[in-house]
Ligand SMILES: Nc1ncnc2c1ncn2[C@@H]1O[C@H](COP(=O)(O)OP(=O)(O)OP(=O)(O)O)[C@@H](O)[C@H]1O
């Protein structure tokens with residue numbers, strides 16, 4: 001019989017919007033599903049509902065009209081462990097079709113996760129799912145490894161990770177494999193705000209989208225047609241001068257009647273992603289534009305780490321997937337740095353933003369890499385350790401540095 005270390009570990013990256021789930025050693029998650037649980041209206045309390053009486057992911061969203069939706073993750077942090085447990089139940093048994101007691105688990109966590117949350121995750125996974133082993137790792141650290149691939153395996157890396165997901169965007173400085181959490185910065189603007197902005201702009205222009213399909217259509221349009229421009233005023237002038245060249249046609253199907261509808265996608269193509277560079281377009285909260293936020297984050301790190309951090313800004317998360325996103329971010333940060341150097345009379349400092357093929361699911365992929373390394377055994381807490389010491393074994397966060 002195979003031991004858990006001979007079977008692929010299950011890798012779970014549960015984001016505010018989407019959960020990426022699959023197996024260590026793979027290049028892509030087996031499934032990417034909305035992080036949501038639907039409980040039929042009559043039993044809308046997420047209490048001890050029976051295992052078959054709820055749905056998760058896309059099936060949950062499809063049941064929205066007759067169910068109460070519960071989102072277990074808010075701003076990257078687990079808010080309800082009861083809902084999370086139900087969600088994981090179907091992740092293991094329905095989506096991955098595995099016996100949770102036979103596979104080790106790699107779980108990702110946000111950089112500012114609390115000790116309590118880490119221990120609660122260990123408790124649920126060891127006690128309710130009887131997992132044989134568990135490693136909990138920070139999404140940003142995994143993302144750094146995803147960007148640099150196998151050749152760097154086991155080496156403690158340094159870089160500033162810009163993680164833009166569905167619910168929030170943050171800049172996380174990592175030095176020699178450790179997160180400098182005091183310097184971490186976040187921006188309350190991410191993918192779902194861009195989707196809402198695209199929806200608002202299209203709606204104002206009278207696009208004929210069925211009312212209950214708006215959000216989904218706006219998200220699909222965003223993912224297919226939006227891009228980051230270098231200058232929004234000039235870009236608008238280009239659209240005005242030759243709309244035929246820049247407007248894209250979107251065709252959808254009315255889910256109820258089956259009728260086709262069409263709309264032109266114009267300035268929303270670049271104005272949507274612009275919200276990350278001008279947060280006032282979507283929020284009244286005080287928020288720095290993304291390039292300023294990344295600069296402020298690195299400036300608050302120890303002076304001897306800054307050159308390395310500016311030189312290795314790594315992208316992670318679905319909202320960094322807009323075409324030219326990395327180029328614009330690099331240029332804007334470089335301008336801020338150059339202006340500061342010109343004022344202070346300092347020398348040149350090169351900013352490098354790394355776009356890479358694994359960006360979209362970077363945290364998941366880094367976890368999948370770790371789970372497939374022979375050294376995984378040395379950073380995986382076992383059920384025997386849990387039985388002896390309890391959830392506190394997961395209190396401290398082992399990083400890749402431990403493997404080197
Ligand atoms: N090709 C694409 N272009 C632009 N945006 C995309 C693309 N693919 C996915 N997205 C957006 O990325 C977001 C999901 O990203 P991700 O899975 O990294 O977020 P998350 O982990 O759920 O959230 P968070 O990290 O905020 O907790 C969604 O808003 C989605 O619409």
Ligand SMILES: [Mg+2]
Pocket residue numbers: 014015016139165166317363
């Ligand atoms: Mg995420």
